[in-house]
Amino acid sequence: MGAALHLAHVQQTPVKKRRPKRTGGGGGDGYDKLVTRVYQDPRMTPEARELILLLAWLTVRDPNRFDEDGNLIRNWRKRASDILGEYGNGRRNESRLADLVYADRPRYEPPHLPWGEQVCGAPMIRRQGTCGQPARGHDYEVDLETGWWTPVYFCRRHEQWGRQMHQQRVSGLAPEPIPNAGGLLPSYFAGSDSKAQERLKAWARLYKEAAVWKLDRFWEPPKEYGLCADDWPTPGMEPTEEPEPFRLHLAAVDGERVDSGMTR
Incomplete structure (x- = not known):
């Protein structure tokens, strides 16, 4: 994973040159607070969890995070790749780092179709209720407020109703679905200072690189809701004022660039 990023935590005092190499961190570096948040996050x-805890450790606890002059080593890629390792699949070596980043890509996950015999849910005109006959096909109904999908089943008699549900879903008139999966890495590492937007752009490039590495040509960042899961609304719940969660900072090189490539 060739994204060369800066890792700098919130409260760390800049290290002077020629200062002896540090070997550990204390409770004041924020690591303990972040670990607690990780394990309490539903x-x-x-x-x-694996990647967030690794990045936090590399940021403030890794005894090899300083160079010989006592300066913080900004490029965490090689250290993370060495720890996570690679594995072969017969064609090429896969990157565990790419796997973890890709698994956290912000996205909407439709509900899985339940197992078992399903019945037609088409509404009846001459009587109240739904059809109830054994289903022979299915599609999804789209919520026009959240963009979320609900499985619908239809029998042979109500195939036209099923096609209407399909047309509604693919028409492009439905809103972008609120993401319900991924987006945890920027929630923990983007920060909320003046550099936060630059870090979010860096995360968008990293997610895209991971998607390309995993042969996913279709993933794109959410346009309306952003990358950070902390910022996504929860349907059915009113937004509440909550304290700013503790975060570490993850910034792109020079605040702008992320190098390409997901291999070591």
Whole structure:
């Protein structure tokens, strides 16, 4: 993963040249607060947890994070890749780092179709209720406020109704769905200072690089809701004022550039 990024935590004092190499961190570096937040976050996935904790450790606790002059080493790629490793699949070496970034790409995940015998949900005209006959096909109904999908099933008699649901979904008239998966990495590392937008742009490039590496040509960043899961609305819940969560900072090189490539 060739994204060469700056990792600089919120409260770290700049290290002077020729200062002896540091070997550890204390509670004041914010690491403990971030780890606590990770384990208490109900949105957390195994992949996001693995990478967030690794990046936090590389930022403030890795004893090899300083060079011989005592300066913080900005490029975390090689250290992260060495720890996570690679694996072969017969064609090329896969990047565990790319796997973890791709798993956290911001996206909307439609509901999985339930198993078992399904019945037609088409509304009946001459009586109240739905058809109820055994289904022979399915599609999704789109919520015109959230953009979220709900599975619908139809029988042979109501195939036209099923086609209408399909046309509504693919017409482009439905809103962009509110993301409900991924977006945890920028929630923990984008920060909220004047450089936050630059970091979010860097994350967008990293997610795209990971998608290309995983042969996903279709992923694009959410246009309306952004990359950060902390910023996404939750349908059915009113927004509430909450304290700013503790974050570490992850900035692109010079605040602008992210080099391409997802291999070591």
